[in-house]
Amino acid sequence: METTIAEEAEDLMNQAIQYQEFGSPDVLNVVETETAEPGDGEVRVAVKAAGLNPVDWKIFSGMFGGDTSGLPTGVANDFSGVVQAVGNGVEGLAVGDEVFGSMKSARSHGQNTSALAKEAIVAAKDAEKMPDGLSFVDAASLGIAGLTACGSLRALNLQGSDVIVISAAAGGVGAIAVQLAVYSGATVIGIASESNADYLRSLGAIPVAYGDNLESRVREAAGAPVTKLLDCFGPEYVDLAIALNVGAGSYGTLVGTPEATEKGAIATGQRHAQPGDLERVGKLVANGTVKVSIAHVYPFSTESVRQAYTDLQRGHVRGKLIVEVS
Ligand SMILES: NC(=O)c1ccc[n+]([C@@H]2O[C@H](COP(=O)([O-])OP(=O)(O)OC[C@H]3O[C@@H](n4cnc5c(N)ncnc54)[C@H](OP(=O)(O)O)[C@@H]3O)[C@@H](O)[C@H]2O)c1
Numbered sequence: 001m002e003t004t005i006a007e008e009a010e011d012l013m014n015q016a017i018q019y020q021e022f023g024s025p026d027v028l029n030v031v032e033t034e035t036a037e038p039g040d041g042e043v044r045v046a047v048k049a050a051g052l053n054p055v056d057w058k059i060f061s062g063m064f065g066g067d068t069s070g071l072p073t074g075v076a077n078d079f080s081g082v083v084q085a086v087g088n089g090v091e092g093l094a095v096g097d098e099v100f101g102s103m104k105s106a107r108s109h110g111q112n113t114s115a116l117a118k119e120a121i122v123a124a125k126d127a128e129k130m131p132d133g134l135s136f137v138d139a140a141s142l143g144i145a146g147l148t149a150c151g152s153l154r155a156l157n158l159q160g161s162d163v164i165v166i167s168a169a170a171g172g173v174g175a176i177a178v179q180l181a182v183y184s185g186a187t188v189i190g191i192a193s194e195s196n197a198d199y200l201r202s203l204g205a206i207p208v209a210y211g212d213n214l215e216s217r218v219r220e221a222a223g224a225p226v227t228k229l230l231d232c233f234g235p236e237y238v239d240l241a242i243a244l245n246v247g248a249g250s251y252g253t254l255v256g257t258p259e260a261t262e263k264g265a266i267a268t269g270q271r272h273a274q275p276g277d278l279e280r281v282g283k284l285v286a287n288g289t290v291k292v293s294i295a296h297v298y299p300f301s302t303e304s305v306r307q308a309y310t311d312l313q314r315g316h317v318r319g320k321l322i323v324e325v326s
Contacts, residue, residue: 016117017305020072022062025309028075030302036121038087045099045122047325049140049297050115051078053172057309074114075305077102078143079122080136081325090124099127100134101278102143102270115140116305118326128279133286141172141292141320144270146281148254149177151272153184156228156252160185163222165244168232169205170196170293172320173254173269176281177230178205179290186228189221191237199318203291215243231255231265238265293319300325 014035019027038044056076058064080100083093093099103113103122113121130139152173158164164181168174169190181188182204190196190205191214200207208214208221218226218240226244231237231253238260241251253260256267284290295317298304308321 014117014119015300016114017075017300017302018072019060019075021068022060022066022071024061025057025306025313027060028302028306028309030300030305031072033117035119038085038090038121040088041090041124042087042121043083043090043093043099043124043127044085045079045081045120045127046084047079047081047115047117047120048136049080050076050117050323050325051140051143051145052076052308052312052321052323053078053144054312055144057313060309074117076115076323077104078140078145079103079115079120080130080139081120083127084119087124093124093127093129098130098136100130100136100139100142100282101126101128102147116300116323116325118300125275128282131279131283131286134282137294137297137322137324138285138292139282140322141294142176142278142281142285145172145176145320146278147273148173148269149180150274150277150281151270152230152252152254152268153177153180154274155266155268155272156230156250158184158186158228162186162227163189163224164228164230165189165191165218165222165226165237165240165246166205166230166232167191167210167237167240169200169203169207170318171232172317174232175203175293175319176290177232178203180281180284183284183289187222187224189218189226191218191233193316196318199293215240218244230268235260238263241265294322295319297322297324299323 170192188205190200197207229241229251252266252268
């Protein structure tokens with residue numbers, strides 16, 4: 001069938017969520033951008049689904065600094081999709097491969113290096129082949145959360161004999177960290193609201209609700225000395241680690257601050273991830289060892305992406321929020 005000039009032009013267009021100024025989710029809009037070609041070591045991915053993370057809104061809100069010279073720009077790192085084009089020097093990936101990951105090291109293609117887009121340029125080293133049995137939606141939820149969970153448990157040198165407390169245990173990172181810790185044989189105390197108690201039990205954790213007398217309730221639930229603590233929420237859990245007499249080098253936080261470091265907490269997360277971590281998590285999800293909770297799947301539109309980030313900002317998502325892109 002012959003294509004018209006208009007159809008051909010449309011084929012060369014991409015759609016992406018972008019923002020031109022820092023602010024609330026209302027700064028996000030679907031815009032048309034040009035299709036980009038992958039450079040050396042890069043692939044172009046037709047995005048199927050994008051996973052949302054708090055860091056996305058922290059960036060577009062301007063919380064990390066308001067340098068406007070990089071605007072407009074796109075949103076979100078975590079993706080799943082199908083390889084559409086392969087740049088020079090890429091080994092092990094071909095057109096048609098189903099991939100997932102977290103994009104962080106593609107050379108600057110400006111608007112084309114974010115996950116909330118129909119097409120994205122991704123550094124090949126940030127794209128893992130999808131294992132059999134993993135859905136695009138589940139795969140898109142794993143990038144940052146999977147790398148962060150693996151990295152932080154590594155930083156704490158988690159052992160099967162440990163009793164570990166994990167805060168925000170029902171969140172995106174926490175739910176994976178809980179299951180990886182349980183899988184390694186550790187006893188896991190998961191801290192969340194009472195409404196997540198059954199969910200945490202289903203992941204293999206002993207649930208403890210945050211609130212008054214937390215230290216004594218954690219001690220009681222643990223029934224043995226707490227040896228590790230991973231904070232996925234904020235400073236009060238560094239204080240909890242100290243109150244529980246967790247040893248130096250055995251408690252860490254994803255939300256690192258100078259005060260937390262002064263108090264002896266390891267600032268951990270993705271920075272301690274290693275090659276192979278995401279592949280491992282993907283396989284554990286595909287074979288059912290690690291369960292992924294997808295709280296909601298949104299369509300790809302300006303309104304629904306704004307709503308998705310508004311929901312994420314409220315801070316009580318169980319598991320992950322996903323945007324189905326195509
Ligand atoms: N350093 C890194 O590399 C790195 C990587 C990823 C994330 N992070 C940061 O780590 C944090 C967690 O990320 P995430 O993706 O897991 O977030 P998330 O999914 O938005 O976390 C939501 C969870 O937080 C829980 N929560 C809310 N208030 C709480 C409280 N007072 N005490 C304990 N839990 C509470 C909620 O449970 P309830 O609904 O039961 O209240 C909910 O399940 C974010 O600040 C994120 O930016 C850092």
